[in-house]
Amino acid sequence: MQEPKQERSVRTREQILRAAAELLEEHGYRGTAMRAVAQRAGVTLGAVYFHFPDKEALARAVMNAQPDTVMPYLESAGLQRLVDITLVWSWRLQTDLLLRAGVQLAVEQGAFGVRDATSFRDWEKILQACLEEAAAAGELRDGIVPSEVAEFIVGTCTGTQLHSQLLSGRADLTDRVVRMWRLLLPGLAPDAVVSTIDLDPRRAKSET
Numbered sequence: 001m002q003e004p005k006q007e008r009s010v011r012t013r014e015q016i017l018r019a020a021a022e023l024l025e026e027h028g029y030r031g032t033a034m035r036a037v038a039q040r041a042g043v044t045l046g047a048v049y050f051h052f053p054d055k056e057a058l059a060r061a062v063m064n065a066q067p068d069t070v071m072p073y074l075e076s077a078g079l080q081r082l083v084d085i086t087l088v089w090s091w092r093l094q095t096d097l098l099l100r101a102g103v104q105l106a107v108e109q110g111a112f113g114v115r116d117a118t119s120f121r122d123w124e125k126i127l128q129a130c131l132e133e134a135a136a137a138g139e140l141r142d143g144i145v146p147s148e149v150a151e152f153i154v155g156t157c158t159g160t161q162l163h164s165q166l167l168s169g170r171a172d173l174t175d176r177v178v179r180m181w182r183l184l185l186p187g188l189a190p191d192a193v194v195s196t197i198d199l200d201p202r203r204a205k206s207e208t
Helices: 005-027 034-041 045-051 055-064 078-095 097-112 118-136 146-168 173-188 202-206
Strands: none
Touching (some): 005 034, 005 045, 005 055, 005 097, 055 097, 055 118, 078 118, 078 202, 097 118, 097 146
């Protein structure tokens, strides 16, 4: 049976993104050519340009695909979901090439003339939604502003992964995220709620 055109187009786009992520990690933005992406993906150069009009558009797509590599694997709610997102992110950043390339591009984009905060804002919206759900469930301390906390956590995780990459190639990133939460949770939630939050690093792998 012939594959439907729309499904084929989606699959081709995913192939191109994965190929681009590999090359971007290997050669960086300046060293990655659209023709090389086409060859790595096993598609025509025309197919690459059909989905992405130029290399900048392709790089933006890789950057902004980050949440899609994490969110499908989560089933928890509220404050636990907030924690789980960062745990899964920390683990998949070590194992998922597309996520890793997206994070690298988001941090280094200024060096090649791109300034796109979409991926950071998307993460903030996702985390804010978890915090708002936690607030509605009575899990947060009085006075906590979800949008401010979400912005802080995105910034903290960004710095934490850079530190971890430098010192261990991100091998200790999940442990660092767990330590981050041990410091932050008492300021966000009452002790009775903090005691229910599971920080076991194995959750990062079990959610994938």
